[in-house]
Amino acid sequence: MGILSKLAKGGMAKKVMDEARKPQNQQKIKDAISSFTDKRKGGGTSGTNGTSGSTPR
Numbered sequence: 794m795g796i797l798s799k800l801a802k803g804g805m806a807k808k809v810m811d812e813a814r815k816p817q818n819q820q821k822i823k824d825a826i827s828s829f830t831d832k833r834k835g836g837g838t839s840g841t842n843g844t845s846g847s848t849p850r
Contacts, residue, residue, distance in 0.1 A: 812818050 813822060
């Protein structure tokens with residue numbers, strides 16, 4: 794069963810690489826990456842609830 798699992802994973806990886814080579818998919822990948830990095834940059838300070846890092850006493 795291990796050999797079949799490795800073959801399936803290899804086949805999926807080849808399919809992903811083949812799709813990533815297509816120009817229309819390259820643009821989609823670039824857009825997704827830029828969207829992801831924008832979200833990470835913009836959301837880095839949220840979640841602090843304005844406590845300015847102080848510990849409650």
